[in-house]
Amino acid sequence: MTSEQPNPEMLSALDRPNSYIGKTVPRPNLDRLMQGRGLYVSDVELPRMAHVVFVRSPHAHARIVGIDASPAKQMPGVIAVVSGSELAAVITPWIGVLSHLKGLKSAPQSAIAIDHVCWQGEAVAAVVANSRAQAEDAAELVSVEYQELDAVTDMRAALDPATAVIHASLGDNLAFERNHDAGAVDQAFAESDEVVDAEFIFGRHTGVTLEPRAVVADWNAAEARLTIYQGTQAPHMVQNIAALHLGLKESQVRVVCKDVGGSFGIKVHIYADEMATYALSRLLRRPVKFVADRVESFNTDIHARDHRCKGKIGVKRDGTITAFEIDDLTGIGPYSMYPRTSAIEANQVVNLVGGPYVTRNYRARARVVFQNKNVMCQYRAVGHPIACSVTEGLVDLAAMKIGMDPVEIRRRNLIADNAYPCASPSGLRFEQLSHHAALSKLVQMMDYEALRAEQSTLRARNIYRGIGVASFIEVTNPSAAFYGVGGAKISSQDGVAVRLDAQGSVICQTSITEQGQGSESLTAQIVGSVLGVSMDRVRVILGDTDNTPYGGGTWASRGAGIGGEAALQATKVLRKNILDVAAAILQSTAGELDIVNNAVVTVVDGAPRIELSELARIVYFRPDTLPPGMQPELMATRHFVPREYPFAFTNGVQASWLEVDIDTGFVKLLKHWVVEDCGTIINPQLVDEQIRGGVVQGLGAALFEKCVYDERGQLTNANMADYLVPMSGEMPDIDVGHVVSPTLESELGAKGAGEAGTAGAAAAVTNAINDALKPFGAVITEIPLTPQVILTALRRI
Amino acid sequence: MTATVAISLSVNGELVEASVLPRLNLADFLREHLKLTGTHLGCEHGVCGACTVRVNGDIVRSCLMLAVQTDNAKVETIEGLSDSGEIADLQSAFRERNALQCGFCTPGMLMAAQDLLQQSPTPDREQIREHLSGNYCRCTGYQAIVDAVETTARARTGRLP
Numbered sequence: 001m002t003s004e005q006p007n008p009e010m011l012s013a014l015d016r017p018n019s020y021i022g023k024t025v026p027r028p029n030l031d032r033l034m035q036g037r038g039l040y041v042s043d044v045e046l047p048r049m050a051h052v053v054f055v056r057s058p059h060a061h062a063r064i065v066g067i068d069a070s071p072a073k074q075m076p077g078v079i080a081v082v083s084g085s086e087l088a089a090v091i092t093p094w095i096g097v098l099s100h101l102k103g104l105k106s107a108p109q110s111a112i113a114i115d116h117v118c119w120q121g122e123a124v125a126a127v128v129a130n131s132r133a134q135a136e137d138a139a140e141l142v143s144v145e146y147q148e149l150d151a152v153t154d155m156r157a158a159l160d161p162a163t164a165v166i167h168a169s170l171g172d173n174l175a176f177e178r179n180h181d182a183g184a185v186d187q188a189f190a191e192s193d194e195v196v197d198a199e200f201i202f203g204r205h206t207g208v209t210l211e212p213r214a215v216v217a218d219w220n221a222a223e224a225r226l227t228i229y230q231g232t233q234a235p236h237m238v239q240n241i242a243a244l245h246l247g248l249k250e251s252q253v254r255v256v257c258k259d260v261g262g263s264f265g266i267k268v269h270i271y272a273d274e275m276a277t278y279a280l281s282r283l284l285r286r287p288v289k290f291v292a293d294r295v296e297s298f299n300t301d302i303h304a305r306d307h308r309c310k311g312k313i314g315v316k317r318d319g320t321i322t323a324f325e326i327d328d329l330t331g332i333g334p335y336s337m338y339p340r341t342s343a344i345e346a347n348q349v350v351n352l353v354g355g356p357y358v359t360r361n362y363r364a365r366a367r368v369v370f371q372n373k374n375v376m377c378q379y380r381a382v383g384h385p386i387a388c389s390v391t392e393g394l395v396d397l398a399a400m401k402i403g404m405d406p407v408e409i410r411r412r413n414l415i416a417d418n419a420y421p422c423a424s425p426s427g428l429r430f431e432q433l434s435h436h437a438a439l440s441k442l443v444q445m446m447d448y449e450a451l452r453a454e455q456s457t458l459r460a461r462n463i464y465r466g467i468g469v470a471s472f473i474e475v476t477n478p479s480a481a482f483y484g485v486g487g488a489k490i491s492s493q494d495g496v497a498v499r500l501d502a503q504g505s506v507i508c509q510t511s512i513t514e515q516g517q518g519s520e521s522l523t524a525q526i527v528g529s530v531l532g533v534s535m536d537r538v539r540v541i542l543g544d545t546d547n548t549p550y551g552g553g554t555w556a557s558r559g560a561g562i563g564g565e566a567a568l569q570a571t572k573v574l575r576k577n578i579l580d581v582a583a584a585i586l587q588s589t590a591g592e593l594d595i596v597n598n599a600v601v602t603v604v605d606g607a608p609r610i611e612l613s614e615l616a617r618i619v620y621f622r623p624d625t626l627p628p629g630m631q632p633e634l635m636a637t638r639h640f641v642p643r644e645y646p647f648a649f650t651n652g653v654q655a656s657w658l659e660v661d662i663d664t665g666f667v668k669l670l671k672h673w674v675v676e677d678c679g680t681i682i683n684p685q686l687v688d689e690q691i692r693g694g695v696v697q698g699l700g701a702a703l704f705e706k707c708v709y710d711e712r713g714q715l716t717n718a719n720m721a722d723y724l725v726p727m728s729g730e731m732p733d734i735d736v737g738h739v740v741s742p743t744l745e746s747e748l749g750a751k752g753a754g755e756a757g758t759a760g761a762a763a764a765v766t767n768a769i770n771d772a773l774k775p776f777g778a779v780i781t782e783i784p785l786t787p788q789v790i791l792t793a794l795r796r797i
Numbered sequence: 798m799t800a801t802v803a804i805s806l807s808v809n810g811e812l813v814e815a816s817v818l819p820r821l822n823l824a825d826f827l828r829e830h831l832k833l834t835g836t837h838l839g840c841e842h843g844v845c846g847a848c849t850v851r852v853n854g855d856i857v858r859s860c861l862m863l864a865v866q867t868d869n870a871k872v873e874t875i876e877g878l879s880d881s882g883e884i885a886d887l888q889s890a891f892r893e894r895n896a897l898q899c900g901f902c903t904p905g906m907l908m909a910a911q912d913l914l915q916q917s918p919t920p921d922r923e924q925i926r927e928h929l930s931g932n933y934c935r936c937t938g939y940q941a942i943v944d945a946v947e948t949t950a951r952a953r954t955g956r957l958p
Binding site for chain 2: 026027030031032033034035036037038039040042043133207208209210211212259260261262263264293294515516517518685686689692693694695696697719720721725726727728729730731733734757
């Protein structure tokens with residue numbers, strides 16, 4: 001589907017001299033980051049800027065009895081100490097629900113807690129001072145009297161009637177429940193030769209963006225405008241929400257997002273402390289800066305996963321999978337996050353389990369419960385690692401039970417590559433996937449047979465290596481079906497404005513954002529390719545609600561597929577406009593002309609006729625020489641969102657090759673392979689690096705990362721020394737291969753690749769460890785796979 | 798509150814005189830007093846490596862060093878190494894290999910990589926991974942960084958890529 005009539009000349013665009021689509025070219029503007037001359041929010045300084053430090057609850061659940069701020073207010077440099085009720089005068093509370101997630105409930109949440117704190121780390125007061133050090137000094141003198149309440153920590157206990165209800169007005173601790181029943185599940189299990197079940201446990205982990213969340217809010221009382229400098233993935237969403245809760249028009253709020261030091265979904269949300277910072281700026285009529293320190297990041301950046309999922313699979317002797325069933329329980333902390341909600345992940349798990357396979361019989365229940373822990377919400381590959389680990393874990397268990405090779409059972413059950421379009425058991429519609437081509441490529445890349453032989457040889461020498469394979473589907477290019485239909489004002493369309501400046505260079509404003517994925521690069525590549533100009537002539541502007549078209553931003557693997565298509569369509573219009581002017585100037589026709597290497601040329605022989613700089617000079621400075629009635633438009637804007645398919649599903653498969661030390665429980669990752677299909681590839685290197693980065697985040701979840709809470713809801717490893725993330729020394733080299741099935745929903749054909757790595761890595765590693773431990777009859781269905789978990793499974797501790 | 802202390806040091810070749818509180822760490826001194834924002838703060842407890850700078854030729858975590866400890870010292874930051882051209886080839890290799898995504902870890906990563914290449918001109922991949930294992934990168938998965946450092950090492954020693 002395209003918004004413009006196809007221009008026959010454009011069909012050859014990919015073969016033109018300025019074709020950058022499909023080519024590896026370095027990202028523009030990297031020097032800025034490599035020389036330390038970027039502008040992250042933590043670098044932003046404004047005149048009269050004050051710093052805020054939040055006093056945070058040491059208790060997971062308590063009533064605030066009283067706050068004495070008077071000693072703090074006397075401290076040097078202190079401008080104000082503000083409580084939740086004082087701040088409520090300028091900002092309204094919110095409730096994180098979406099109407100299409102039927103039954104989802106949550107309680108009103110305030111920017112700063114009033115009366116009641118629900119997790120350790122919730123802000124109870126703000127101290128604003130001339131420097132952060134002064135604010136921190138004063139914060140220590142704010143005394144808060146609490147009445148501690150019972151903390152709800154275990155998600156299973158949360159639903160027990162004997163357990164305290166966190167928000168009395170909600171009646172219980174169940175935030176959301178979804179049930180799904182397709183096909184004839186009971187009959188399928190009854191007719192199976194084997195039925196295998198297991199409980200899969202996923203630890204809570206978090207994003208650990210290297211730059212902590214940061215915001216500078218600048219309320220200019222004279223202009224009645226709020227400028228928010230924030231490292232966010234969705235500037236227009238921030239604009240909308242800030243305006244809504246501060247009682248402003250959207251036009252009174254500008255969101256500026258320059259360099260962002262890591263995001264991964266952590267920075268696609270709006271946090272209470274960020275809302276408080278906007279409100280403080282309004283209250284105090286001056287710029288206020290908040291930069292989370294690392295302990296605050298661990299306690300307040302959204303956490304992810306935290307699922308216990310019972311899974312069941314039926315299988316015939318010949319390997320046919322007959323049915324899947326899951327019962328998933330997930331803990332989301334005390335509030336459903338605003339505005340995207342914390343029920344999306346469980347919903348995704350229901351959607352995605354069994355997704356790569358043919359079986360129609362699928363029953364699922366997902367329950368989402370409140371707890372007195374930090375809020376859990378969308379993080380890279382929302383729901384995918386859970387669904388993939390459960391599905392692929394069950395498939396391996398089934399294979400083990402019937403004595404079939406893990407690759408073979410997948411070959412027998414993956415949806416055939418010529419079966420599309422079709423739908424999954426949960427009703428997802430697939431346009432075109434390539435599971436079998438991907439699996440074949442993977443098997444060849446890793447030399448599966450040779451690895452199996454090596455594994456067998458080494459096993460005889462008491463070296464325990466394992467191979468794990470995991471197929472997956474990935475949600476990308478989300479339409480309004482994700483949030484818009486639920487009432488959230490989160491744009492699913494993106495827009496691009498592209499213009500030729502007076503010297504023949506191209507300025508491109510896009511609503512997608514850059515957090516290192518390469519949004520600037522892919523946009524410049526598309527614009528340069530379509531227009532016929534060199535990339536160094538294209539300047540991309542993004543991350544500024546005053547200066548970009550309205551759009552969603554960069555999340556859920558949508559930048560290339562949605563923003564890229566908008567860039568393509570806008571540039572096609574600009575190209576047509578330029579050729580129309582050129583035809584007038586050259587007394588030719590647009591059809592006889594083309595643009596190549598920054599100049600208008602004759603199609604038939606490629607002879608240069610007029611440089612774009614000269615054309616621009618005429619249009620801007622000597623329009624009097626153009627034919628009467630001609631008003632050239634050297635600027636064009638187009639927006640795009642997929643309409644026919646709610647999501648562009650992609651697929652892929654990963655494999656892990658690793659060694660388990662059965663004495664220490666340590667795992668050494670030896671090699672990792674990924675084959676994925678993201679449709680049209682705009683920049684192969686950027687795609688591969690997205691995948692590798694995603695894989696390593698998945699490996700972190702698989703092996704190291706876990707937010708450890710005690711029974712009182714205290715996060716006991718809220719620092720980088722105790723919370724482990726993958727380091728260069730432990731990570732393997734990762735080979736990435738591709739199958740290319742472009743989506744027909746756009747002319748560009750690009751689907752997303754941002755979640756693929758994270759989606760399948762943990763499943764591949766878990767399956768590999770179980771494969772390595774096969775001689776011991778040990779099966780593990782829990783991550784992170786710490787030495788303790790492995791040694792326990794081996795009954796060595 | 799303790800009184801300020803006068804310090805005198807060289808930062809990227811320039812003489813700097815300042816009065817600082819004893820508790821001020823070097824990273825905050827560079828960022829807030831000298832406005833050298835290339836030194837990044839990721840954790841403020843010496844784990845992530847984003848604040849790595851060179852003091853008297855050795856790389857240190859500037860969040861774990863106090864500004865007063867640098868009296869009479871020679872401090873070099875990413876801005877200095879960039880302007881002098883000392884790591885131009887390393888930066889070029891990072892650019893070609895897309896060895897950075899968000900770029901927040903990159904100054905510290907480049908400082909650590911240059912330190913390795915000065916100590917050990919022909920490191921193998923495992924040595925590179927080991928030397929960089931004090932620097933977090935949450936975006937790249939490290940492989941591209943290892944590739945870029947390896948490429949630079951080979952080029953500097955005249956070996957074929």
